[in-house]
Amino acid sequence: MARCYSVPVPNRQPSLPALWLISDARNDDRIEAVLARLPRGSGLVFRHYHLPSRERRARFNVLARATRRFGHVMVLAGEARQARAWKAHGAYGAADRLAQGPGVLRLVTAHDLRELAQAHRARADAVLISPVFATASHPGGHTLGPVRFRLLAARSRVPVIALGGMTAHRALAFRLERWAAIDGLTGGAR
Template identity: 55%
Template sequence: MALRYSDCMTARQTLPLLWLLSDLRNDAGLERALANLPRGSGFVFRHYHLSGSQRRGRFDTLADVARSHGHTVVLAGNEAGSGEWSADGFYGAQRSDRPGLWLATAHDADEIRAAEEGRADGVFLSPVFPTASHPGAPTLGVDAFRKLATRTSVPVIALGGMTHDRAAQLQWPRWGAIDGLASANAA
């Protein structure tokens, strides 16, 4: 049986350092990408392009693969508030009624403050670098990211255009990616 965050002393103490987020763009390679992540990484199932039984079926398949490699599985979307999905937590701007790990999303100081006030277990701060998810959107860059990330007690996960090289440039321990961890070149 997989270790659940509810079984841990605190989620903040055990929050994974590396996070893979799912998307239509990386769907075809997710099983391989999950197998290539270091044991104990995190996986955020988004797959907003699917609905109903297709989304649930893909979640169940990928959650099984992720857990077989010791990864934490987090669910995004309307179902995140439902205890029917066997996720370790949920991902989104607001806390759900569901118990478990809550990973908030933030793009600025106000959203970080809201995550703090809501007692988020972690916050994805983005976009750090240019990203295919939001082409042409303004980015934080290294300096603004570090300024925001170091002023909160909530563990911050860098997101947006992240790759192994950019994580090294950023010098930040927690980061996540869609393409940067799922592409053939990322493995």
């Protein structure tokens, strides 16, 4: 597993959080409350794919104020240029979307060795490896499980964030340094 360290990137980039809340249509009504409970310096990956462009930007602005108030890091699902324009700390997504653009924190998704290699080429600052466990986002989908997750994470040259069916209990039980969740931090889908 990759070691904890601060991401050495220029500008206003913070240390890489250990805990990440992922936004989704099913947890949108609880995000502010969860942000208030998370340890200072946690992260929010703002996805909100369910909203039209104008509404998505407005919701981003509201949550950006909340993340600043609680001392959290906010990353935008999208390209690095868009993240910079929106004043996010970084960008989140697949390697092909993040390989270009300005120097912002890059959180790249990976599901296998090929995607992990792509993340390295895209200058990822961290990689979200998923799905570790079964997840409501992809019911019945393929999962890595803890053993394959660790084997894949061991090949990473950058810090790893576990995603997919993650909860505080699982992070502790499997001694994961960094993890992210949608339902695991917001009390499940309603």
